[in-house]
Amino acid sequence: MLRFDLDEPILKIGKNQVPWTMGNSFEGLQIFGGIGSGKTSGSGRFFALKYLSKGYGGLVLTVKSDEKQDWIEYAKLTGRYNDLIIVEPKGSKYFNFLDYETTHSNKKSYSENILQVLKTVIKASEEKATGKNNDPFWENALDMLISNTIDLSLLAYNKISIEHLYDIARSASRYKKPQENKDSKEKKENKAKPPVFKIALDVVEKGIQKAIEDTIAEFGREYITNLDQKAFDELLLKKIPHAREFNYIQEFFNETYAELSEKTKSIVDFSFTGFLYRLLKDPIYSLFCSNPSNFTPEDCLKGKIILINLPVKHYHKVGRDTQIMFKYIWQRAMERRNVRENERPVFLWADEAQNFLHEYDAEYQATARSSRIATVYISQNIPNYYANMAGVNGEYKVKSFLGTLATKVFHANADIETNQFASTLIGEEYRAEETEARSIVDGQVTVTKTIAPKLDKMVRPEVFNTLLTGGNKNQFKITAYLHAQGMKLRDGFSYDKIRFDQNFVP
Numbered sequence: 001m002l003r004f005d006l007d008e009p010i011l012k013i014g015k016n017q018v019p020w021t022m023g024n025s026f027e028g029l030q031i032f033g034g035i036g037s038g039k040t041s042g043s044g045r046f047f048a049l050k051y052l053s054k055g056y057g058g059l060v061l062t063v064k065s066d067e068k069q070d071w072i073e074y075a076k077l078t079g080r081y082n083d084l085i086i087v088e089p090k091g092s093k094y095f096n097f098l099d100y101e102t103t104h105s106n107k108k109s110y111s112e113n114i115l116q117v118l119k120t121v122i123k124a125s126e127e128k129a130t131g132k133n134n135d136p137f138w139e140n141a142l143d144m145l146i147s148n149t150i151d152l153s154l155l156a157y158n159k160i161s162i163e164h165l166y167d168i169a170r171s172a173s174r175y176k177k178p179q180e181n182k183d184s185k186e187k188k189e190n191k192a193k194p195p196v197f198k199i200a201l202d203v204v205e206k207g208i209q210k211a212i213e214d215t216i217a218e219f220g221r222e223y224i225t226n227l228d229q230k231a232f233d234e235l236l237l238k239k240i241p242h243a244r245e246f247n248y249i250q251e252f253f254n255e256t257y258a259e260l261s262e263k264t265k266s267i268v269d270f271s272f273t274g275f276l277y278r279l280l281k282d283p284i285y286s287l288f289c290s291n292p293s294n295f296t297p298e299d300c301l302k303g304k305i306i307l308i309n310l311p312v313k314h315y316h317k318v319g320r321d322t323q324i325m326f327k328y329i330w331q332r333a334m335e336r337r338n339v340r341e342n343e344r345p346v347f348l349w350a351d352e353a354q355n356f357l358h359e360y361d362a363e364y365q366a367t368a369r370s371s372r373i374a375t376v377y378i379s380q381n382i383p384n385y386y387a388n389m390a391g392v393n394g395e396y397k398v399k400s401f402l403g404t405l406a407t408k409v410f411h412a413n414a415d416i417e418t419n420q421f422a423s424t425l426i427g428e429e430y431r432a433e434e435t436e437a438r439s440i441v442d443g444q445v446t447v448t449k450t451i452a453p454k455l456d457k458m459v460r461p462e463v464f465n466t467l468l469t470g471g472n473k474n475q476f477k478i479t480a481y482l483h484a485q486g487m488k489l490r491d492g493f494s495y496d497k498i499r500f501d502q503n504f505v506p
């Protein structure tokens, strides 16, 4: 088995050269800095090259089109070019997420897993689009729609496909709440509309037929005819759990869902069918839905680096949805790993990371350490996270999430809130402050100097405006403050000023 030592240094910090190790990398890294401050070409590049040269596998999500080229360069510089798996339109790599979930779950957890994936992605997507702030009613309705759609697809077609889900969800949206004053015939027609219900009903009826035949074969016709209605129904429900399920599903679509207000229904429906529609279109359909997989998240445990080249700047919503989806599936796969059998570290890389956050990130981050997952999130500032993670009032949620990434690197920044946050995080110390007191005694001015300790910020917020941002004018030097929870760095505090070179080679 390949050995990877947790104490292996990645970076040495300050005059005491304190090692920041592989172990530290698994506790997460957050890089902040204004546009052009050196996040990508300074600290980002440095850590990427280090992780690659230490043999990490990983997942890279992309926002800008040039990220692919950067990673090809990084991989070549570290002898890892053959480990790169680039997933992109017109490429040769496919991942069929529904198939993948089938082979990684039993029958019962299968639909549960798909539900979880779809729910997480759609919610993250909606939150980013509308800044929707956890409306429990909306969430609940969406959960139920996805769940019943999946169940109906399984019941009618014995499988889940994006096409079926889309068709079912679309026809569900055409339901109208049955009007009290309409005659019952119209109600019935309305309910019977989507063909999928007919197919499901056929499945259930065939099941009933078979259950009856089986019972007759086993106990004889007499037995059946002697059963009273109640006992007969019980026998059927016991023999074909489908029947019971079908009742629930019908009840949901005919009543619960149909009775939602038009507004709620249209929001929920639009989120779900909109998402499915984006999956059904190429290039996403070919990449993630229709072709058999020729790579999986588990390849990263063998040292592969998967890069999803669907940059958000170019592919917009669908690029983001798909990458969040793959990220979430990947995270769950990495959590399932057994580090006793395979120690290889993996990284999760996201530049402009605010694009890819979802509601389980904080929870997941808490277990990342034991699964040897080194998360690297790069973003300009904290308000970016508010807007994409938790709505405008989500300060608490974002701050607690940031708490799960133990090391933070702060580059030059003009964002007041981020600088304030960095300054507060780095902390205060007592500094000797000299004060002068003047007094006039007998016409003479006397000056009394006193030196008193004063509590002051070790790094004042405005200092972050003065850091070096690389390029010719700075001889390609980039400076930043690093804060690593629990480490003893400058004067025993947990921070130090560090420097990156844009020309660094490992």
Ligand SMILES: Nc1ncnc2c1ncn2[C@@H]1O[C@H](COP(=O)(O)OP(=O)(O)O)[C@@H](O)[C@H]1O
Pocket (backbone or CB within 6 Å): 033, 034, 035, 036, 037, 038, 039, 040, 041, 042, 469, 470, 471, 472, 476, 502
């Ligand atoms: N490879 C490079 N060599 C020299 N300068 C670069 C290189 N890449 C970017 N720069 C310059 O260095 C500065 C930092 O860029 P970059 O790392 O892309 O910033 P950020 O990712 O924080 O927006 C910018 O002024 C940019 O023009």
Ligand SMILES: [Mg+2]
Pocket (backbone or CB within 6 Å): 039, 040, 041, 351
């Ligand atoms: Mg950048």
